[in-house]
Amino acid sequence: MGLLRKIRTTGRVAEPAPPRPEGQVQPSARQLGGSVQVRCVDAGSCNGCEIEIAAAFNPVYDAERYGARQVASPRHADVALVTGPVTRNMAAPLRRTVAAMGEPRLVVAVGDCAINCGEFAGGYGVEGAVADVVPVDLAVPGCPPEPEAIVAALRRVTGR
Template sequence: MVGLWRKILRTGRVAEPAPGRPGYGVPAVAAELGGSVQVRHVDAGSCNGCEVEIASAFGPVYDAERYGARLVASPRHADALLVTGPVTRNMAEPLRRTYDAVPGPKAVVAVGDCARNCGVFAGAYGVTGAVRDVVPVELEIEGCPPRPEAIVEGLRRLTGR
């Protein structure tokens, strides 16, 4: 046993170098995309109506994953941001930081009327503006809240399927 410990201490840590990033990245436009897209959802100040529909879009009935869209827990693993709600004053900077954390190429999808043009929250004192006022938006999905079919169709356009 002592010999094993000596060998471990002599050898030290042995690890393989980290693998490089795959060459098939997911870009912001469907022409470059052509595959799956990893999506990070960001609630920028919504009423949660859009979140219910996003959950339905990724649920067993509409199953957005079969078209290559998958929800991920970290913006560092994402190719696109799915942003809901008008951007509130408290969420403007976190949204910018989340956008910056997504590796390029990246896309932003504004989901719902509030994300597109502030909807019923337009002119409210705590609202900075629409999502496109804070970060560049590639795709907008209309509705208050949008139907799960519309969300799935938007994600299909994003993946080019």
């Protein structure tokens, strides 16, 4: 009964949907028809971006209402959400993950590190930014980016 009471007393916590973000919907995402399966890849992040991604999919920001959903295998995924500077050890797995996804596929680089290696640029273990390893379609700047920014980027893929 505790669960039912919790549901009743909590009510709806999702924030009202902000207006549709500016910018064109990605052309290759049109085929997806508004339903996007997302696979997260941590290519060497400090885990800050992971916390924000988790927040983007929680009940408050609720990215799922716009048609984005997290999955556990690149075989099921349309979008790879890549965080962190790409370390040497993660370069090959990242390439393989993207190669394992079906067409059409998109890569979203989340966070400053993913865009330009951020704080870790020039580190001995860093291979480079995500764009150096796999082609990137969308970037979400910020260190770490706010959940709204991540949701807005995903909405540009789903078009909803």
